[in-house]
Amino acid sequence: EDKVVQSPLSLVVHEGDTVTLNCSYEVTNFRSLLWYKQEKKAPTFLFMLTSSGIEKKSGRLSSILDKKELSSILNITATQTGDSAIYLCAVVLGGGADGLTFGKGTHLIIQP
Amino acid sequence: SAVISQKPSRDICQRGTSLTIQCQVDSQVTMMFWYRQQPGQSLTLIATANQGSEATYESGFVIDKFPISRPNLTFSTLTVSNLSPEDSSIYLCSVVDGVPKQYFGPGTRLTVT
Numbered sequence: 001e002d003k004v005v006q007s008p009l010s011l012v013v014h015e016g017d018t019v020t021l022n023c024s025y026e027v028t029n030f031r032s033l034l035w036y037k038q039e040k041k042a043p044t045f046l047f048m049l050t051s052s053g054i055e056k057k058s059g060r061l062s063s064i065l066d067k068k069e070l071s072s073i074l075n076i077t078a079t080q081t082g083d084s085a086i087y088l089c090a091v092v093l094g095g096g097a098d099g100l101t102f103g104k105g106t107h108l109i110i111q112p
Numbered sequence: 113s114a115v116i117s118q119k120p121s122r123d124i125c126q127r128g129t130s131l132t133i134q135c136q137v138d139s140q141v142t143m144m145f146w147y148r149q150q151p152g153q154s155l156t157l158i159a160t161a162n163q164g165s166e167a168t169y170e171s172g173f174v175i176d177k178f179p180i181s182r183p184n185l186t187f188s189t190l191t192v193s194n195l196s197p198e199d200s201s202i203y204l205c206s207v208v209d210g211v212p213k214q215y216f217g218p219g220t221r222l223t224v225t
Contacts, residue, residue, distance in 0.1 A: 034213065041202050041219030043155070045113075048213055088154065098208055099145050099157040099170070 002027040006089050006103035014111050017079050021106045023089030024071040033065055033072050034100065036088040043088055046074070076108075084110045114139050114209045116217035124223045125195050132191045133220045135205035140185035143208040146178070147216075150201045161188040161205075195224045 003026045013019055025033065032050045036043035047056040049065040049072055056063050060079075065072040076083055086107050090100035115138040125131050135144065144161040159180055160168040167180035182188040192199050200223050206214045 036216075041221065042204065042216045045213060045215055090155075098143055098214075099160060100147075100155070100206075100214060102154040102156070104154045 002091070002093065002101050004089055004091050004101050004103035006087075006106050008106060009104060010107040010109070012109045012111060013079060015079060015081060017110075018075065018077045019079060019108065021074040021076075021087050021089075021108070022071065023074070023103055024069070025089075025091050026070065027091050027093060027101065029093050030070075031092040034090045034092065035063055035072075035074050036090065038086040038088055038105070039084075046087075079110045081110045081112055084108060113213075113215050114141060114207050116205065116207060116215060118205060118217040118220050120220060121218060122221040122223075124225060127195055127197065127224060129195055130191055130193045131195065131222055132189050133203055133205075135188045135190070135217055137186045137207055141207040141209060142185070144182060144188045145206045145208075145214070146180060146188070146190045147204045147206065148201045149204065149219075155204065158190070161190075192222065195222075197224050200224045 005024050007022045032048055034048050035046040037046055047063045051067040060077045063074045086105040088105045089103045117136045119134045146158040147155045148158055149155045157170050158173045161180050161182040163182045163185055177193055179191045203220045205217045209215055
């Protein structure tokens with residue numbers, strides 16, 4: 001059974017701290033891994049990662065996939081209260097099935 | 113990226129009734145999906161909405177309970193039938209825009225009383 005595991009499930013830090021969120025996966029026919037930020041209802045797309053191992057960056061956020069360890073990390077530096085959200089990791093499976101398999105998410109709270 | 117809208121944004125329904133959710137995209141897309149997010153849970157894929165043919169359902173989801181239509185490349189509906197309190201969830205449609213990135217609609221929050 002395909003599995004995506006995120007850790008920690010919740011995290012409380014102070015504004016300005018750096019956080020690292022983890023995602024590991026055990027899936028057949030891996031294609032890519034996606035990170036999303038969910039604040040209210042709709043997840044918003046952050047990054048897509050493949051087995052190439054190339055790091056993706058956008059402002060204070062960065063992410064990389066370790067294909068040997070079957071895992072990915074999402075880093076947020078100099079956190080702000082607006083970063084408070086649920087961060088979701090999802091895996092795309094190959095073989096023509098493009099639906100996403102999600103982890104449970106990390107609930108990140110940034111305290112002022 | 114494609115702009116996705118969903119209607120209604122929220123609804124409160126009585127047990128035993130049905131709710132139909134609409135998903136509209138501002139451009140033609142090849143693949144559309146429907147997800148459910150139960151309270152405190154992550155997203156679970158319900159089905160792939162196929163244009164011109166029957167939807168492809170994931171394990172645990174059946175057509176009688178979640179009929180899906182996709183009459184063209186910009187529109188799909190999900191009906192949640194014979195509602196029970198366990199159906200209270202957020203329902204989201206998503207589209208593939210540059211495989212395999214997926215973008216999500218704003219979601220429909222359903223409460224069943």
